[in-house]
Amino acid sequence: MxxxxxxxxxxxxxxxxxxxxLLAGLKTLEGIESIQTVYIGxxxxxxxxxxxxxxxxxxxxxxxxxAAHDIYQVHELHKKFVETCSHLWEKVLIYDVEA
Amino acid sequence: MxxxxxxxxxxxxxxxxxxxxLLAGLKTLEGIESIQTVYIGxxxxxxxxxxxxxxxxxxxxxxxxxAAHDIYQVHELHKKFVETCSHLWEKVLIYDVEA
Numbered sequence: 001m002x003x004x005x006x007x008x009x010x011x012x013x014x015x016x017x018x019x020x021x022l023l024a025g026l027k028t029l030e031g032i033e034s035i036q037t038v039y040i041g042x043x044x045x046x047x048x049x050x051x052x053x054x055x056x057x058x059x060x061x062x063x064x065x066x067a068a069h070d071i072y073q074v075h076e077l078h079k080k081f082v083e084t085c086s087h088l089w090e091k092v093l094i095y096d097v098e099a
Numbered sequence: 100m101x102x103x104x105x106x107x108x109x110x111x112x113x114x115x116x117x118x119x120x121l122l123a124g125l126k127t128l129e130g131i132e133s134i135q136t137v138y139i140g141x142x143x144x145x146x147x148x149x150x151x152x153x154x155x156x157x158x159x160x161x162x163x164x165x166a167a168h169d170i171y172q173v174h175e176l177h178k179k180f181v182e183t184c185s186h187l188w189e190k191v192l193i194y195d196v197e198a
Contacts, residue, residue: 001138001140002143003138003140003157003159005104005159005194007194039100039102039161039196039198040198041100041102041196041197041198042196042197043194043195043196043197044101044165044168044195044196044197045165045197046165046168046193046195048193050191050192050193051193051194051195052192052193052194053194053195055194058102058194058196058198060102060104060159060196060198062138066143066144066145069143069145092149093149093151094145094147094149094150094151095104095106095142095150095151095152095154095157096142096143096145096150096152097138097140097141097142097143097157097159098140098141098142098143098144099138099139099140099157099159
């Protein structure tokens with residue numbers, strides 16, 4: 001399996017409109033057929049020194065393999081998401097896991 | 100859903116014995132019943148500036164909810180894993196996601 005973990009930090013953390021726009025953008029990615037499972041969420045309530053809970057949104061995508069992930073990267077819905085939403089975040093951090 | 104993403108950086112990155120010991124320890128966690136799905140893996144081959152591929156192991160655990168995650172945290176198998184393996188890593192970083 002190939003797990004694509006993406007964490008987003010908004011430019012304007014307290015801007016409710018920006019939050020809703022990013023969330024709406026993330027949800028459009030659910031339409032990409034090569035994804036097996038989509039989890040979209042925010043930082044859980046857990047707090048310990050080893051936990052990073054500073055991000056605003058997380059997108060965890062489970063793919064059958066790297067090839068399925070590659071289809072996602074060049075998919076029109078993904079390109080449109082980046083075009084529409086990339087101005088909203090100040091930082092994005094990805095952990096791709098081969099499991 | 101509650102997704103518990105844990106990334107491990109080994110003290111000795113090139114120590115094959117340490118790698119195998121951590122992997123074996125991670126696999127014992129699969130015995131914890133409150134986990135819905137377990138993914139254990141390493142950094143995928145993808146490389147871009149926004150990708151952190153410096154970690155040695157990733158453990159991605161999917162739980163029904165935070166309560167199921169809390170059971171895992173205090174489970175004997177988890178305690179034994181930390182006791183047995185924590186000397187192997189120099190850094191651990193967690194992203195808990197409520198999705």
